[in-house]
Amino acid sequence: MSLEELYQEIILDHYRSPRGRGRLPRPTARVHHHNPLCGDEILLDVEVSDGKVVGIAFEGQGCSISQASASMMTEAVRGKTVEEAADLAEEVRLVMHGKPADEERLGEVAALEGVRRFPVRVKCALLAWMALLDALGVKPGEKP
Numbered sequence: 567m568s569l570e571e572l573y574q575e576i577i578l579d580h581y582r583s584p585r586g587r588g589r590l591p592r593p594t595a596r597v598h599h600h601n602p603l604c605g606d607e608i609l610l611d612v613e614v615s616d617g618k619v620v621g622i623a624f625e626g627q628g629c630s631i632s633q634a635s636a637s638m639m640t641e642a643v644r645g646k647t648v649e650e651a652a653d654l655a656e657e658v659r660l661v662m663h664g665k666p667a668d669e670e671r672l673g674e675v676a677a678l679e680g681v682r683r684f685p686v687r688v689k690c691a692l693l694a695w696m697a698l699l700d701a702l703g704v705k706p707g708e709k710p
């Protein structure tokens with residue numbers, strides 16, 4: 567299996583069996599983001615306590631890339647500090663704009679790298695991450 571096929575498998579797996587789907591009982595932030603180019607929607611709940619993302623869940627609809635990305639994101643940032651989560655979102659943003667993905671750092675999220683070849687889908691892949699930054703009160707490209 568090529569790396570590209572492996573990445574496609576990971577994305578499909580997250581799309582078919584999304585992790586982190588649902589709503590939180592006590593979110594500290596709830597944001598709704600959509601990507602009108604593709605019709606993707608994400609409703610993201612985040613619970614931050616003592617500077618840590620202790621809870622994160624999403625509901626949404628749209629293409630496989632947008633929903634798989636949201637699923638991967640919930641797994642990648644749960645338990646991280648706000649700063650670590652914002653750093654990861656920034657890293658994903660840079661990767662989607664051409665930076666080589668560091669698989670050690672990104673884990674399964676590195677699978678999104680392949681989406682770069684389809685510029686129209688980059689917004690799909692980034693939707694959940696931009697929603698995350700919004701929920702954390704961080705502007706893209708800035709530090710928390």
Ligand code: ZN
Nearest residue numbers: 604606629690
């Ligand atoms: Zn999409």
